[in-house]
Amino acid sequence: MIKLLYNEENLPSIDTLKAKNYEGAAPDPENPIKRIGVLTSGGDAPGMNATIRAVVRAGINSGLEVFGVTRGFHGLWKGEMSQIGMRDVSETLQRGGTFLMTARSKTFQTDEGVMKGARMMEVYGLDALVVSGGDGSFKGARALARIGVPVIGIPGTIDNDIGCTDYTIGYDTAMNTAMEAIDKLRDTASSHERCSVIEVMGRRAGYIALNVGIATGAEVILIPEVGFDFNQDVIRTILDGRNKGKKHYIVIVAEGVGSAPEIARKIEEQTGIESRPTILGHLQRGGSPTLRDRTTASLMGVRAIDCLLEGRYNRIIVEKNGKITDVDLEEGLATTKTIPSIEIENARRLS
Ligand code: F6P
Helix, strand or coil: CCCCCCCCCCCCCHHHHHCCCCCCCCCCCCCCCCEEEEEECCCCCCCHHHHHHHHHHHHHHCCCEEEEECCHHHHHHCCCEEEECHHHHCCCCCCCCCCCCCCCCCHHHCHHHHHHHHHHHHHHCCCEEEEEECHHHHHHHHHHHHCCCCEEEEEECCCCCCCCCCCCECHHHHHHHHHHHHHHHHHHHHHHCCEEEEEECCCCCCHHHHHHHHHHCCCEEECCCCCCCHHHHHHHHHHHHHHCCCCCEEEEEECCCCCHHHHHHHHHHHHCCCEEEEECHHHHHCCCCCHHHHHHHHHHHHHHHHHHHCCCCCEEEEEECCEEEEEEHHHHHHCCCCCCHHHHHHHHHHC
16 A cells, blocks of 8 residues: 555645655555556657567566546546556557546646545555656646555557657657648649648657658757747748749648748748648547557556566656667756757758
C-alpha cells in the first residue's frame, strides 16, 4: 500500500511542495510493490497502446498486478480502473489511439483533485502509478509524487517537446502521416501551379514542422522557435522560386506560428500565385504506430517496470543518445529543449 506523506488536513502549501523539500516515497523492503496502475493522459499519441501493453506484460511477467485507469487523471480521481490481464492487451500493439482513453483533467490541477486521486489508489490498493503523456501529464504525476505516491512517467506526445528526452512516443508516426499527406498535396499543387500552405501540429514546438519540411522539400518552414520576416522569408522565397521556374510551392507552418488560411490568403494577395491552405490537425495523432514508436514504447514500458522493481521511484523514462534510460522526475520536468541552430541552418540550406 502507498503511504501518503500528507493528508487532507496537513497538506503543506503548494509552494512548500514545489520547493522539492518533500521526501517522496522511499522503497520499503518489507512491503515491495505488488500492484500498479497505468494511465494515458493529455493528447493521445500513436504508440500509447504499445506502452500500456509493455507495462502490462512486463509487469505481470515480473509478478505484479496491473490495473488500467481509464480517462487519465480524470478517471483516477473518479476511481475508473480495473485489472488488466495478459490477453487483454493482445492485438493492441499495432493500434493507434489509446484503449484506456485519455483526458485533460481540470480537477486534477487542484490539490483536492490530487488528494482524491491518491485516495482512489488507496481504495484499489495500488502501490505506484505509470503515466504515459506529455509535460502536463508529468506535472500531474509530480503532484502525486509530492504527497508520497511512487510514479513513473513515459513520454508520449507527437510534439517531441519534452526537454529531458531526445524522443517522445508518437512523434515518428505523426511525422510520417504528415509527410504522406504533404506528398499528396504537392501533386495537386504542382498540377495547378499553386502554393500549398500546410499547418502541422505543434503549439509550442516546431519539431514536426521542421523535419517534415525537410522530408517533403518545403520551400518555407515556419516554426515558433525562430522569428521570421514575412516579406523576405516567405514572399521573396516564393517569388525567387517562381522566377527560377518552380511549378509549386510548399509552405509548412507549425500551428503555434499562425493559421494556414491567413498565411495562404496573404501569399495569394501579394504574389498573385493561387494558394490553398490545409490544416492537417488531429489526423497526425491517429494511425498505426511505426516501428520506431512500437519499439520505443515497448522498451520504455519495460524500463518503467524495472524502475519500480528496483526502487527507483519518481522517474521519467527517456531516450538519450539512442539509449533508453531514466531521469529524476523533478529534474526532467525542469529541463528545457530547443531545436539546435544547425538543424535550422540545414533546413535553410536545403530549401
Ligand atoms: O498532442 C499535442 C498536441 O497535438 C499539440 O500539438 C496540439 O496543439 C494539441 O495537442 C491539440 O490538442 P487537443 O485538440 O486534443 O486539445
